[in-house]
Amino acid sequence: MSREGINVSPRNIRRRRMNLMSFDDAYPVLDIIRGPSQNGWYECNCPAHLDEHASMGAKEDEDTGALVVFCHAGCLSGEIVRALRELADA
Numbered sequence: 001m002s003r004e005g006i007n008v009s010p011r012n013i014r015r016r017r018m019n020l021m022s023f024d025d026a027y028p029v030l031d032i033i034r035g036p037s038q039n040g041w042y043e044c045n046c047p048a049h050l051d052e053h054a055s056m057g058a059k060e061d062e063d064t065g066a067l068v069v070f071c072h073a074g075c076l077s078g079e080i081v082r083a084l085r086e087l088a089d090a
Helices: 010-018 023-029 077-089
Strands: 031-034 042-045 056-060 067-071
Touching (some): 023 056
Antiparallel strands (some): 056 067
């Protein structure tokens, strides 16, 4: 099943849900270096790799409250969320 070329199979929907985390749940375990900027981004150390230079950006999605992450070193959002969940559970 697809909508405008986007694959929305049940498997992909489950994968997207697994990668979701609320910003409020992530905030206590984010290693924030600076922020927030005017557009809401925090500069953080990425929990998915050994990070010495705050290579990850994190912010709250204004519509859903979900965590939005981007690692400039190339870590996938699923890897980052998995690492944040492990930190939260520790």
